Amino acid sequence: MNLLYLHQHYSGPGGATATRAHAMARAMAARGHAVTLACGRYDGAETGLSGPFRRGLREGRVAGFRVVEFDIPCGNAQGLGARTGAFLRYAGRAARLALRERFDLALASSTPLTVALPALVAHRLRGLPFVFEIRDPWPELPRALSEAHLGGGVPAPALAAMGRLADAACRNAAAVIGLTEGMAETALARGAAPARVHVVPNGCDLDLFGPQVAPWRPPEAAAWEVLAVYAGAHGRANGLMTAVEAATVLRNAGERRIRLVLVGEGGERARLMEEARRRDLRNVTFLDPLPKTRLAGLLAGAGIGLHLLAPIPEFAEWTAPNKLMDYLAAGLPVVTNAPGRAARLVGAGADGIACGIAAPPGDAPALADALAALVAEPARRTAMGAAARARAVRLWDRRIHAARFCEVLEAAAEVPALARAA
Incomplete structure (x- = not known):
């Protein structure tokens, strides 16, 4: 043909x-x-x-x-x-x-x-x-x-x-x-x-993402910080102001074990960066878009994959973000605020083990709670990450x-x- x-x-x-x-x-x-x-x-x-x-x-x-x-x-x-x-x-x-x-x-x-x-x-x-x-x-x-x-x-x-x-x-x-x-x-x-x-x-691209990849971390990331990485567009549809607000909740609560890393570009990026500066959020890092091979190393050095969307009902079944597949392939537990398909995908599988947490759409305190819960329970985070990779191999x-x-x-x-x- x-x-x-x-x-x-x-x-x-x-x-x-x-x-x-x-x-x-x-x-x-x-x-x-x-x-x-x-x-x-x-x-x-x-x-x-x-x-x-x-x-x-x-x-x-x-x-x-x-x-x-x-x-x-x-x-x-x-x-x-x-x-x-x-x-x-x-x-x-x-x-x-x-x-x-x-x-x-x-x-x-x-x-x-x-x-x-x-x-x-x-x-x-x-x-x-x-x-x-x-x-x-x-x-x-x-x-x-x-x-x-x-x-x-x-x-x-x-x-x-x-x-x-x-x-x-x-x-x-x-x-x-x-x-x-x-x-x-x-x-x-x-x-x-x-x-x-x-x-x-x-x-999932299992050759590009996974445990075989050498990890790296941004220089400002402290050794004790767990990286929660969002990699994708920074547009209004992505609802990333919720991430900035969640970082504010975590900072105000004295939670120093989490760093949010936002990778990408888009029409909202400058506003997000300015808001993070205005709030003096030292727990947020912005990175320019990365080649997939370079992103794979960042995910290998991270502890959580972050999947965010604006609270629009149509997103529940009409989106299929590549980033979600990349996180699973990298063996990362996922925190999503998207209902519907994404929430089902990270929920408990046939083995009864979830590979992530679904927070309510647009709810910054709930997003902060989900991140804090995974950071506070390393064993749970590890089990979810293993389930994510296993599901990537078996199904995706x-x-x-x-x-x-x-x-x-x-x-x-x-x-x-x-x-x-x-």
Whole structure:
């Protein structure tokens, strides 16, 4: 099969962003398929390519597959207009690629939702079958963020247009992949045939994260401090002010055994840092985004993985954070303030042992209590960490999910060919 993988925000392991696409493209290539992954220039991403852009792109081979990188910068620090422009420019360049070369299948991985445009164009003009992957449900999440005044206020006409595009993608796709059952339900609600909808969740990179990694700690971390690490975006949707408030509660209670380490960037980072300075929070460290390989060492030197989101009900079943998988793979007990799927994931498993604690959404004192409880009970923390790693190996090994991902794509490529033959 000759596969066109449309993923605007692709990154390899050298970057600071999600590497699911890298793993899935590599798995398809390992099964003998020719893979072309088309991406843009995403902040924090590293495609593995070097050298100048010519005529707005550069390309080369990475981990057994071809990468075509368009010179289209995009990142969370951009305003809505700039990001929208980047999304549309990528869609246009990717559509030309899809029409210029011969592919057997396209995979459009959203977000952004506009990756569906080149797939739909090639489907209409060339009859190219495509798979639509939902990593974040759009426009459902932007609508929820706008209603909660956390997403920059996406205009109603734009939400309506996104709704029509999502409908078209779900109804015309040979298969739809959702990262959670909740995401799969959004595809069904938009007209996807039930037999074509599949759940292939995020998984754990057990080679990159785990006990085999050499640990490191920030220089300001005292030997007696347990590090609680949050690694991810610093936007309003992430609700990190709750972490600053929890650090304040811990400081005021005289708890000196915990250091919160917030790794990443985003629109709220400057405000969070200023607030931490204003409160004189010496138990909080901010770090710039780290390559995944460097992050693995920090998690190896930490004691707790911190998973935080703003208290928005839609987040309960519509999010699948990579950071949660990274914490489990690293063998860290997790403290989350997200209900629903995340809370279930860290709850007691079949062995009766939990691998984390779920605090109520947006409740800073409860978050502080959960952190203090794990620090006060080293044996419990160790048992939860061991349960996290065991669960990562048994249930969330990314290689297992990559095999299922490949099977869905292979079946989707066969169905149209069989239909034409009939």
